[in-house]
Amino acid sequence: MATEDLEDLPGVGPATAEKLRENGFDGYQGIAVASPGELSNTADIGESSAADIINAARDAADIGGFESGAQVLERREQIGKLTWGVSEVDDLLGGGVETQSITEVYGEFGAGKSQVTHQLAVNVQLPSEHGGLEGSAMFIDSEDTFRPERIAQMVRGHDDEVLEDTMVLHGVAEEGEADAGDEDLMEEFIEVLLDNIHVAKAFNSNHQILLAEQAQEIASESGDEEFPIRLLCVDSLTAHFRAEYVGRGELAERQQKLNKHLHDLMRVGDLHNTAVVVTNQVAANPDSFFGDPTQPIGGNILGHTSTFRIYLRKSKGDKRIVKLVDAPNLPDGEAVMRVEEDGLVDE
Numbered sequence: 462m463a464t465e466d467l468e469d470l471p472g473v474g475p476a477t478a479e480k481l482r483e484n485g486f487d488g489y490q491g492i493a494v495a496s497p498g499e500l501s502n503t504a505d506i507g508e509s510s511a512a513d514i515i516n517a518a519r520d521a522a523d524i525g526g527f528e529s530g531a532q533v534l535e536r537r538e539q540i541g542k543l544t545w546g547v548s549e550v551d552d553l554l555g556g557g558v559e560t561q562s563i564t565e566v567y568g569e570f571g572a573g574k575s576q577v578t579h580q581l582a583v584n585v586q587l588p589s590e591h592g593g594l595e596g597s598a599m600f601i602d603s604e605d606t607f608r609p610e611r612i613a614q615m616v617r618g619h620d621d622e623v624l625e626d627t628m629v630l631h632g633v634a635e636e637g638e639a640d641a642g643d644e645d646l647m648e649e650f651i652e653v654l655l656d657n658i659h660v661a662k663a664f665n666s667n668h669q670i671l672l673a674e675q676a677q678e679i680a681s682e683s684g685d686e687e688f689p690i691r692l693l694c695v696d697s698l699t700a701h702f703r704a705e706y707v708g709r710g711e712l713a714e715r716q717q718k719l720n721k722h723l724h725d726l727m728r729v730g731d732l733h734n735t736a737v738v739v740t741n742q743v744a745a746n747p748d749s750f751f752g753d754p755t756q757p758i759g760g761n762i763l764g765h766t767s768t769f770r771i772y773l774r775k776s777k778g779d780k781r782i783v784k785l786v787d788a789p790n791l792p793d794g795e796a797v798m799r800v801e802e803d804g805l806v807d808e
Contacts, residue, residue: 543692553794582600604696
């Protein structure tokens with residue numbers, strides 16, 4: 462819905478509408494899926510008034526009711542699949558990373574989690590025929606991992622046909638004139654792709670939560686642009702929460718904040734057909750006598766909210782094992798990839 466329609470909702474005057482827009486609620490659908498408490502705090506109104514506004518938005522957006530399985534299937538046909546650039550991993554994931562879902566990638570230090578987020582930030586900008594989503598990316602960086610130099614290496618790692626088709630898509634060169642061997646053109650092309658990755662460094666957990674809320678606004682504003690936001694990466698999701706909330710006494714508060722943060726991320730995915738990819742740290746389970754003792758941070762809150770859970774672990778040299786631990790519609794399995802200068806590649 463256009464932003465000027467907010468005043469048509471009962472109880473929403475110009476001042477309230479402006480507060481809602483400033484906090485990312487610029488359409489009926491976003492308001493319809495909010496809670497009364499959330500809307501009350503955002504717009505500085507009573508919870509009763511907030512509930513009335515939400516109900517009116519649900520009626521206007523035709524949201525919140527039951528629908529048939531056939532309608533669900535039709536809606537799921539809009540879901541995009543973003544390639545990892547590794548055929549074995551794409552097969553494991555049923556075609557790639559899904560939009561409208563949270564994909565969690567966890568593993569120990571050096572397993573390649575940040576490499577995955579960088580590769581996806583490049584691949585999301587590829588043409589659809591090459592496994593991309595023809596969109597741009599957002600990157601919430603909590604561990605100072607984002608490196609534009611790495612993006613440049615991964616761009617150059619694609620073959621000439623992919624590069625030249627992507628140059629045409631992004632208007633860097635005309636059809637038939639794109640040349641991946643032209644160094645000046647390549648430098649310009651890399652700069653264009655970097656401009657389409659919106660990076661924010663999170664300094665603590667509260668700042669990280671605020672950035673996720675701002676991400677909703679950016680994704681909404683990008684909806685009418687040529688390359689809308691189609692990927693949101695958080696690297697890493699849990700680092701600040703783990704450092705700031707120490708001990709069992711603070712566990713409940715940590716999990717509550719983490720839960721809200723995850724639902725803010727999920728809203729970006731649902732409302733804007735965006736793939737949400739979060740990385741996660743691991744801890745050793747001292748009770749484990751057999752098998753791999755590592756387990757992801759975040760407990761059941763993260764386990765239940767993530768649609769897909771992927772475990773990365775080191776193997777010999779640059780080889781990495783990609784294990785699909787949980788997915789609603791796919792069997793568990795493993796794939797092998799390599800992390801090289803060109804990016805993520807087949808074994």
